[in-house]
Amino acid sequence: MCGIIGLASNKQAAPLALRGLRNLEYRGYDSAGMASIHEGHLWLRKDVGRIDEVNQKQGLDQLPGNIAIGHTRWATHGGVSQKNAHPHADCGSNIAVVHNGIIENHQELRKKLQDRGHIFISETDTEVIPHLIEQHVKEGGSLEKAVILTSQELKGSFAFIVLSTQEEGKIMAIKRDNPLVIGHDANGTFATSDILSMPQCDRVLFPEDDELVILSAKGITMLDSRGKKIDREMISPGIEQQEYDRGNYQHFMLKEIMEEPQAVRAATIQDKKLFTQLAMDILRARQVVITACGSSRYAALVGRYLFSEVAKKFCEVVMSSEFQYFSDSIDSNTMVLTVSQSGETADVTEGVKRARANNAQVISIINRVGSILSRMSDEVIYLNCGPEIAVAATKSLVSQISVFYMLAYTMVNQFDEAANRLKDVSQELETILSHNNSSLEGLAERFKDSLDFYYIARGINFPVASEAALKLKEISYIHAEGLPAGELKHGTLALIEQGTPVVVICPHDYTFDETMSNAMEAKSRGAFIIGVSDENNELYDHWIQIPKVDNLFYPLVSIVPLHLLAYYLAVKRGKNPDRPRNLAKSVTVK
Ligand code: AGP
Numbered sequence: 001m002c003g004i005i006g007l008a009s010n011k012q013a014a015p016l017a018l019r020g021l022r023n024l025e026y027r028g029y030d031s032a033g034m035a036s037i038h039e040g041h042l043w044l045r046k047d048v049g050r051i052d053e054v055n056q057k058q059g060l061d062q063l064p065g066n067i068a069i070g071h072t073r074w075a076t077h078g079g080v081s082q083k084n085a086h087p088h089a090d091c092g093s094n095i096a097v098v099h100n101g102i103i104e105n106h107q108e109l110r111k112k113l114q115d116r117g118h119i120f121i122s123e124t125d126t127e128v129i130p131h132l133i134e135q136h137v138k139e140g141g142s143l144e145k146a147v148i149l150t151s152q153e154l155k156g157s158f159a160f161i162v163l164s165t166q167e168e169g170k171i172m173a174i175k176r177d178n179p180l181v182i183g184h185d186a187n188g189t190f191a192t193s194d195i196l197s198m199p200q201c202d203r204v205l206f207p208e209d210d211e212l213v214i215l216s217a218k219g220i221t222m223l224d225s226r227g228k229k230i231d232r233e234m235i236s237p238g239i240e241q242q243e244y245d246r247g248n249y250q251h252f253m254l255k256e257i258m259e260e261p262q263a264v265r266a267a268t269i270q271d272k273k274l275f276t277q278l279a280m281d282i283l284r285a286r287q288v289v290i291t292a293c294g295s296s297r298y299a300a301l302v303g304r305y306l307f308s309e310v311a312k313k314f315c316e317v318v319m320s321s322e323f324q325y326f327s328d329s330i331d332s333n334t335m336v337l338t339v340s341q342s343g344e345t346a347d348v349t350e351g352v353k354r355a356r357a358n359n360a361q362v363i364s365i366i367n368r369v370g371s372i373l374s375r376m377s378d379e380v381i382y383l384n385c386g387p388e389i390a391v392a393a394t395k396s397l398v399s400q401i402s403v404f405y406m407l408a409y410t411m412v413n414q415f416d417e418a419a420n421r422l423k424d425v426s427q428e429l430e431t432i433l434s435h436n437n438s439s440l441e442g443l444a445e446r447f448k449d450s451l452d453f454y455y456i457a458r459g460i461n462f463p464v465a466s467e468a469a470l471k472l473k474e475i476s477y478i479h480a481e482g483l484p485a486g487e488l489k490h491g492t493l494a495l496i497e498q499g500t501p502v503v504v505i506c507p508h509d510y511t512f513d514e515t516m517s518n519a520m521e522a523k524s525r526g527a528f529i530i531g532v533s534d535e536n537n538e539l540y541d542h543w544i545q546i547p548k549v550d551n552l553f554y555p556l557v558s559i560v561p562l563h564l565l566a567y568y569l570a571v572k573r574g575k576n577p578d579r580p581r582n583l584a585k586s587v588t589v590k
Pocket of ligand 1: 586
């Protein structure tokens with residue numbers, strides 16, 4: 001996934017576009033570049049490295065002119081290199097493009113263009129776009145027409161922004177199955193992957209697929225795929241600048257962990273009538289399938305236990321990248337529930353497309369307003385937990401789990417009771433986070449050179465083991481596995497050696513006795529047992545204390561210290577937890 005931005009301003013655009021581009025870096029950060037038009041000349045600079053490194057090397061913010069486009073890359077087609085960095089230009093160096101997405105028919109298009117004499121420099125799929133536009137302009141089309149025709153030749157998902165010496169003062173943007181937001185602020189009009197990149201904006205709009213947006217300092221024009229003008233009202237963006245600010249925290253991830261208690265409370269703020277209707281729709285559905293990826297899937301797995309134990313409703317959780325292989329069993333009697341912080345994850349949106357094709361009802365639990373997924377769903381339940389900037393999901397995960405508590409208890413007509421219990425649990429989280437976490441930091445110091453971490457738990461706590469393992473490996477790069485405690489003896493136990501850290505999530509609930517006996521199996525083979533529990537035990541070599549709460553609420557109080565442990569381990573290993581290597585905040589490619 002990448003970040004794209006374009007700005008048409010009444011002043012030098014590059015410094016403003018660069019500021020917005022920095023706010024998109026969470027989407028990808030292996031290379032970056034910008035382009036502008038000034039006095040009929042295309043200026044283009046790009047390089048490998050993070051945005052500020054490239055700016056230091058190339059002077060991105062020095063580019064002249066009142067229109068500029070920018071890109072920060074997460075490599076998909078073509079390795080990490082300067083020539084593969086965006087923007088990409090046409091043969092005549094009149095047109096430059098930045099793109100997010102995948103052009104599935106790029107090889108066929110590249111061949112066709114090469115046969116017409118176009119010279120390609122990069123290995124990317126993106127580079128076909130400026131050459132296609134150049135070809136259509138050569139054949140007599142206006143730039144608008146050329147961009148529309150180009151988009152119609154592309155297969156796959158894309159959001160791209162174009163500037164050209166032919167139309168100084170204008171940038172153009174178009175998208176399909178990919179995020180693109182159009183906005184306005186005091187400096188002009190802009191197109192971006194994420195509205196958070198331009199927090200000063202005062203009005204926004206979300207173009208539909210294949211609608212061409214033409215931006216100038218004066219305003220915005222929109223054309224449909226036939227080139228016919230469209231009127232679209234701009235709305236207030238509804239974002240708060242300070243939420244995009246790291247404050248006094250060293251990393252966004254720590255800030256967002258500290259916001260987890262608030263995230264629990266925010267999840268309880270729902271339209272009771274609509275929420276109750278949705279909960280009953282889920283309860284009455286003949287078949288319920290929840291689909292999600294990564295941390296969102298682990299939240300869904302907690303939800304699965306809650307639906308069963310509270311509402312006696314069985315459901316299945318299918319990871320989104322595998323969902324398409326189950327579409328034969330999805331029909332109009334199926335309720336598909338999706339969970340996605342970004343609402344842009346391609347695996348999830350792809351699954352929803354198939355679900356809709358089979359006439360299933362789709363309800364989505366999302367954080368980002370205006371996301372693609374929010375527009376593909378019959379109904380949306382918002383997390384309301386504010387922007388989550390760190391790549392690692394923390395407060396959104398906690399918020400998602402809280403929404404599942406609300407849904408499960410609403411199914412048995414306990415909406416208010418659930419909200420009150422969650423507010424009480426959020427106070428417990430405040431206590432956990434207000435405690436001096438030196439013991440967790442000490443644990444991280446002790447195990448910062450570990451090669452492997454194992455997390456085990458049972459029942460509703462098992463998804464917490466998986467989530468904690470994912471958090472650790474994605475930001476510290478320590479290999480980590482989360483597994484049902486009962487599974488340990490079926491193979492993974494062979495990996496336990498003297499001193500191997502094994503985190504056992506075992507509150508005094510219905511899973512305690514059996515989980516402890518599984519922990520003993522690991523201990524007797526030399527494991528260092530880290531017990532996450534409401535009471536200490538002689539089996540533990542280190543005890544992470546959690547408060548006593550109602551049995552089903554232990555996942556919420558267990559995951560918070562384990563998010564902190566992962567954060568401390570990453571920092572002690574000298575990693576940047578906000579920008580883990582190879583990853584991106586929202587994976588908008590399948
Ligand atoms: C979680 O820390 C990871 N960043 C990743 O697994 C993430 O949860 C996954 O990509 C799903 O993202 P989404 O919730 O935005 O769909």
